[in-house]
Amino acid sequence: KNEVEQSPQNLTAQEGEFITINCSYSVGISALHWLQQHPGGGIVSLFMLSSGKKKHGRLIATINIQEKHSSLHITASHPRDSAVYICAVKGGMAGAGSYQLTFGKGTKLSVIP
């Protein structure tokens, strides 16, 4: 079974700060997802990546396949970025399980004005 670890578990930042959330996994994967969940809300897919780097607005996601590690960066953070950020990986399991997502426990981000 793939183990997905996120750090930190909780993060408080001042508005405007640069934020990094890390994700590591134990077994090789086919893809890694970064998801965002606001309090009481549904989940939004931010990125899916299998190599390199992707950027969308103030969000940047990188992955290092050899090191089994990914980072999510938020530049110029804003209070509306306050949410739980979840890393999820696909693959690294036998059989049909390899098609399903294995989730990390999430990182709760609070951005203070």
Added chain:
Amino acid sequence: DTEVTQTPKHLVMGMTNKKSLKCEQHMGHRAMYWYKQKAKKPPELMFVYSYEKLSINESVPSRFSPECPNSSLLNLHLHALQPEDSALYLCASSQVETGDYEQYFGPGTRLTVT
């Protein structure tokens, strides 16, 4: 349209009630998922439908009964639930089950069992 819709948004039901959750997508996706999420925990996969057929049942109790009447709709029928079944129930869809495709999540149904 990249939206997955879920109804109702909130549901309160007694342990003897029968109710249903509904999920709909019009993206032409052929894989649909039900997840259960307890507070401050990641989602837990319950069921996967692939091309309208049940592909995965993660040992979910029979008081939860999924149904996929067509490629756009996914239902979750609830009967004789327990208070510990109170949770956020999320529906998701992806192009197909296999391969690397994004999963699109709905807003969820907040279920309270009294």
